[in-house]
Amino acid sequence: MRCDKVITYLRIVGTTLFGILLLVGISTAYIMGYKLITTAGNYLSFGLYGAILVIHLIIQSFFALLEHRNMKRSLETPIKLNKSLALCIAAYQEDPNYLRKCLISVKRLTYPGIKVIMVIDGNNDDDSYMMEIFRDIMGRDKASTYIWKSNYHQKGPEETEESYAESLQHVSRLVLNNKCVCIMQKWGGKREVMYTPFKALGRSVDYVQVCDSDTMLDPASSVEMVKVLEEDPMVGGVGGDVQNHFKLAQSDFLSSFS
Structure with a gap:
């Protein structure tokens, strides 16, 4: 050392x-x-x-x-994929076709036991189509969903301190106890959308991968990026080979969540 x-x-x-x-x-x-x-x-x-x-x-x-x-x-050196991985998808008024392609590519990921969390920036009726697409693609029997009046930094207009505290605990339990989660939350910008899964996950996973809702992931992208992180302990994060094709990219970013 x-x-x-x-x-x-x-x-x-x-x-x-x-x-x-x-x-x-x-x-x-x-x-x-x-x-x-x-x-x-x-x-x-x-x-x-x-x-x-x-x-x-x-x-x-x-x-x-x-x-x-x-x-x-x-x-080329084989490694054991025994580390836990969560994929966090940020969505905001996404084109339905792009979102469907993104989620279909997520279902094709070959990383074993991957947790998928999509957070939608907005909880109005106009945003609900994204949650419906998530249910359709990921499976209505597998997808756990929640429409949140607030977010981690702002209470909803009708929320009391007590109900806000309960909703925070519910979001954490939802993320920790399910493999496939979609949350619609109070609008707060992309940083707020990214903060939600990070905060809810805490240290429950070894690695976290992020992408936008118009991203198409290569089936092996998660596996290959984890290989890089597992091979060299000095590497704290790795980016994928991003290719722009009809606004669709191959992979975004994955890093250690420790």
Whole structure:
């Protein structure tokens, strides 16, 4: 463990020194304007500034290739998927077609025992179609739903302190005791929507994955991202390969929930 800390410290120091050296070199080259190659009339020229940038790009590409090969080998190593995972979906006035595609992709995830929590930013009648889609896709016999007059930071217009406290406990029990949950809550913005599952989950799961309601997840996305986190304890979070296709992405973000 001590050796790992020393190596990590040396990497930080080396990266910092390299960055400072690169910044000083680029700044000096830019100020001096020294040209290595130039043609008559300056139609074509290649200066010290450009040379440093090219060298930097080559070094970056070299180490990126080494890291890619290292990660490819590590991902090919089988691991036990025995850590608990919760997928949190944030929804706000989503296009019905996008939401259906998102939830269908969620059902196809291959991670064993994954918990799915979708929180809708808004609890009006105009928002209820998203909960109905959730019930239809995830299964009416499996989906647990709750229309919440409040959220974790704001009471509903008709809620008393007592009823608000009871609703907070109900949300926590709902999330902790069910594998498939949809909550419609008082509008509060995306941060409030994300806060609800995080607060309710607490430390009950090992990892949490987040995505928007217009995201299509690759079936293996959760498994592959957990592999990265399990392979290296120094990695605290990992992002997926996001590809924009009719507003649909492959995967968003997964991190440790400890």
